[in-house]
Amino acid sequence: MKADKITSSRPPFEFIEMPADFPDFNGVSYDSRMVIPGELFIAVKGFSTDGHDYVLDAEKKGAIAIVCETKNSQVKIPQIIVSDSRRALSFFSALFYGFPSENMNIIGVTGTNGKTTTCSIIAEILSKHGRKAGIIGTIKVAYPLKNNTWYEKESSNTTPESADLQKIINEMRNNNVTDIVMEVSSHAIALGRVDDISFNTLVYTNLTQDHLDFHKTMEEYAKVKSDFIKNKAADKNPPFISINIDDPVGLSIRDFLKKSNFKKIIDYSTENDASLKASDLKTGLEGSSGIIGFNNQSHFFQSPLSGRHNIQNILGALGACTASGISIDECVKLLKDLMPVRGRLEQVRNDKRPYIFIDYAHTPDALENVLKSLRPLCENRLICVFGCGGDRDRKKRPLMAEVSAKNADISIITSDNPRTENEEAIILDIENGLKTIIPDKNFEAISDNEKNFYFIEKNRKKAIEKALLISNPKDCILIAGKGHETYQIIGTKKYHFDDREAVLENIREIYGN
Numbered sequence: 001m002k003a004d005k006i007t008s009s010r011p012p013f014e015f016i017e018m019p020a021d022f023p024d025f026n027g028v029s030y031d032s033r034m035v036i037p038g039e040l041f042i043a044v045k046g047f048s049t050d051g052h053d054y055v056l057d058a059e060k061k062g063a064i065a066i067v068c069e070t071k072n073s074q075v076k077i078p079q080i081i082v083s084d085s086r087r088a089l090s091f092f093s094a095l096f097y098g099f100p101s102e103n104m105n106i107i108g109v110t111g112t113n114g115k116t117t118t119c120s121i122i123a124e125i126l127s128k129h130g131r132k133a134g135i136i137g138t139i140k141v142a143y144p145l146k147n148n149t150w151y152e153k154e155s156s157n158t159t160p161e162s163a164d165l166q167k168i169i170n171e172m173r174n175n176n177v178t179d180i181v182m183e184v185s186s187h188a189i190a191l192g193r194v195d196d197i198s199f200n201t202l203v204y205t206n207l208t209q210d211h212l213d214f215h216k217t218m219e220e221y222a223k224v225k226s227d228f229i230k231n232k233a234a235d236k237n238p239p240f241i242s243i244n245i246d247d248p249v250g251l252s253i254r255d256f257l258k259k260s261n262f263k264k265i266i267d268y269s270t271e272n273d274a275s276l277k278a279s280d281l282k283t284g285l286e287g288s289s290g291i292i293g294f295n296n297q298s299h300f301f302q303s304p305l306s307g308r309h310n311i312q313n314i315l316g317a318l319g320a321c322t323a324s325g326i327s328i329d330e331c332v333k334l335l336k337d338l339m340p341v342r343g344r345l346e347q348v349r350n351d352k353r354p355y356i357f358i359d360y361a362h363t364p365d366a367l368e369n370v371l372k373s374l375r376p377l378c379e380n381r382l383i384c385v386f387g388c389g390g391d392r393d394r395k396k397r398p399l400m401a402e403v404s405a406k407n408a409d410i411s412i413i414t415s416d417n418p419r420t421e422n423e424e425a426i427i428l429d430i431e432n433g434l435k436t437i438i439p440d441k442n443f444e445a446i447s448d449n450e451k452n453f454y455f456i457e458k459n460r461k462k463a464i465e466k467a468l469l470i471s472n473p474k475d476c477i478l479i480a481g482k483g484h485e486t487y488q489i490i491g492t493k494k495y496h497f498d499d500r501e502a503v504l505e506n507i508r509e510i511y512g513n
Contacts, residue, residue, distance in 0.1 A: 011091040012195055017071065017081035023064050028093045028163050037062025040096075042089045042163075043069070051085070067092060087192040090162035094196035097170040101180075101197045104173060105131075107320050108194065110184040110225060111205025111244070113366040114313045115158070117305070118203055120341045121317035123181045128334050129326050134172045136160070136182035138360075139342060139484045143172050143180075151175075159188030166196070179324065186221060189228045199239040201323045202229055203316045206247040208365030226253050233262050240264045242319025244312055246271050266323060268315035270308060276315045283307055285347075285377050292318070292332060299332040306345055307373030309366075343483025345370060348503045352511045353468065355476040358499045360483025362389065362416070364399040367480055371407035379474040381451060383467050384408035386480040387460070388430055390421030390489075397426065398433025404454075405437040408478070410470070411454035414463035416481045417489040423458055431456065446470050460488065460497065465506045479503065 006015075006022060025040040032054035035041055041058035043051035043066065055066050055075055065078040069085050082088045094100070107122055109115045116138050126133040134143030136159070142152040159182065160168060172180055184202075188194050207222055226249060232239055241257065244250040245267045254267050268276035278301075281290040287304040288311055303314060314335060321331045340346060348356045357374065361367040367386065375382055384404045388397045404411040413430050415423050434440075434454045441453040443466055457463035467477050479499045482488075488497040 006095070011087065012084075012192070013087040013091070014083035015080065016083060017079070019078045019080070022080070023078060025064050025096065028089070028096050029058070029063070030089055030161065030163055032057040032061065035061035035063050038064050040065050040067060040092055042067040042085055042092060044086050044089055045069070084192070087195060090166070090192050090195045093163040093166040097166050099196065099198070100166065100170040100173045101199075104169070104177070105179040105200045105324055106169075106197055107179065107181045107201045107203065107324065108184040108197070108199045108239075109181070109203040109205065109316070109320075110186070110189070110228065111203075111247075112208045112363060113361075113369070114205040114309065114316070115183040115185075116360070117310060117341045117344050118205060118313045118316045118320075119181045119183055121305075121314060121335075121338060122203075122320050123179075124338055125317065125321045125326065125331055125334050126179050126181070126324065128337070129321075129330065131179050131324075132175075132177045133179040133181060134177045136165070136168060136180065138183055141168055143175060143177050145175050157187075158183050158185040159193055162193040162195070165193060169197070181320075184228075186224050190224050198237070199232060201240040201242060201320045202232060203242040203320050204229060204247075204250050204253065205244055205313065205316055206365070207249040208363055222249050225249065226256075229253055230256060233257055233260070233264075238262070238264060240266060240319075240323035242266045242268065242276075242316050242323065244316060245269050245274055246312065264323075266319035268312070268319055270311055270315070276319055278311050278315055281308065281311060283311065283373065283376075288314075292328075294318075294322070294328045297328075299328060301332045301335050303335045303338055304340060305338060307369060309369035309373065310345070343485070345373065346483070346500070348500050350504060350507055352507050353473055353477075355473075356479070356503055357477070358479045358483060358503070360485075361386075361480045362400075364396055364403045367400055368403045368407060370478060370480065371403070374476050374478055375407070378476040380472065381409040381449070381475045382407070383410045383412065383471055383475055383477045384480060385412045385414055385463050385467050385477065387414045387416030388426055388481070389417045390419035390423075390426055392419075394429055397429035401430045401433030402437060405434050409451040410467075411438070412463050412467055413454060413456045414460045415458050415488070416460075417485075419489050420491060427456055427458065443470070448472070460499075461502045461506070464499070464502045465510070468503075468506050468510055 027039040029035045029039045030042050030044050035058045041063035055072050067080045067088050109118045119137050123133045123135045132144050138158045243254050246269050267274040270278045277293040279291050289302045292299045343360045346358050359370045361370045438452050441455050486498040487494040
């Protein structure tokens with residue numbers, strides 16, 4: 001492979017040193033332990049390890065060449081020196097697979113909350129329309145195979161590392177997948193994982209506090225999201241942008257794009273004038289309904305998804321589907337048969353306690369949305385069981401607590417995924433946001449129908465049990481934070497734990513079979 005073929009595509013990093021003739025490679029690896037002979041090894045600086053420390057190991061394993069930021073004098077195989085090897089990982093991976101996203105309909109959904117649900121709605125509408133749609137997201141990677149069976153694998157990241165992502169897209173292309181709907185996390189944007197993906201449509205959902213362990217400030221977090229959309233809009237072949245203008249950052253991005261004379265905008269709202277506007281809304285346990293206005297026409301819709309936040313997710317999805325060539329009439333008709341998304345305002349079905357829900361809500365805004373969606377369903381009290389993840393944004397912990405204190409009648413603080421942090425320290429951070437608003441109570445002294453207090457139960461299964469014991473069948477219980485997850489991360493290990501299983505086990509123990 002000639003060097004000029006590599007450099008001519010003008011990737012978003014600088015080639016500092018390049019051999020004139022670069023050897024053909026049969027794959028790309030960023031983990032020296034996984035190198036196969038003939039592969040290109042790219043040394044990436046990680047958060048806990050640096051790939052540059054393992055280039056000799058990669059050479060011993062049979063790497064044909066190294067891409068790195070610092071030349072290693074001990075390495076005998078060719079080396080490409082670049083300014084940013086993480087960006088180079090995306091480029092070389094896309095190059096190896098022939099830039100697979102270029103001839104597919106790629107829809108990216110970015111934002112703090114609602115990505116998974118929005119992606120699910122889009123993929124379902126596309127599939128019902130007759131397209132072969134794949135999905136890449138927080139819960140899973142899934143797509144139809146050539147033989148009409150289905151591939152599905154649990155995800156480890158919302159957006160995979162760029163080498164893995166390009167491989168997945170290539171595999172979908174090889175199975176004749178026509179459309180890919182993918183979640184685009186802020187980490188993925190900042191780390192260049194999606195640099196070499198050709199998006200046909202981008203959906204922006206919202207921006208609320210999260211990931212400040214990574215971005216440090218909300219301003220930086222917002223800039224990553226907004227710059228990503230603005231830069232993609234400036235591409236030679238820009239995507240459609242479906243954007244939530246009820247969100248302040250979304251509104252500012254929309255206004256910027258309009259001032260730049262960008263035409264491919266589909267803005268959506270439940271409150272303001274927009275290309276896609278939802279009004280006359282009704283939402284309850286049975287789902288949602290209302291009127292959607294688009295291109296000066298009104299369309300009645302029904303959906304089994306509950307909550308105003310899900311109506312916004314529906315609008316974002318409709319923007320993407322119409323940009324993909326499906327009529328608004330067909331899209332609206334297909335909404336009535338949507339499948340609920342696992343772990344998103346999911347009702348735990350049983351014959352003893354009808355109003356128990358689990359949800360992935362792990363940000364203040366997401367928790368507030370879910371609690372407000374459940375409040376109209378409650379005949380009596382609303383009880384919120386939640387915790388916060390360890391080794392993540394500490395600043396949101398008291399904010400989560402404030403949201404629960406103001407929107408639920410009883411708050412039960414418990415463990416989430418503590419990871420390597422001390423569980424008691426995490427709980428104390430949460431409690432600091434509660435104790436100035438509502439008092440704590442001794443579990444043993446709680447009386448029937450008592451409201452406006454919190455208590456702590458570190459053991460998550462016991463916290464769920466206590467929520468059941470202090471409540472009655474007319475109370476609503478929300479168990480928040482884990483949603484679809486079937487594990488707890490304690491230390492560096494994963495242990496099986498499923499909120500829905502814990503609910504059903506506790507119900508059997510309390511009520512009998």
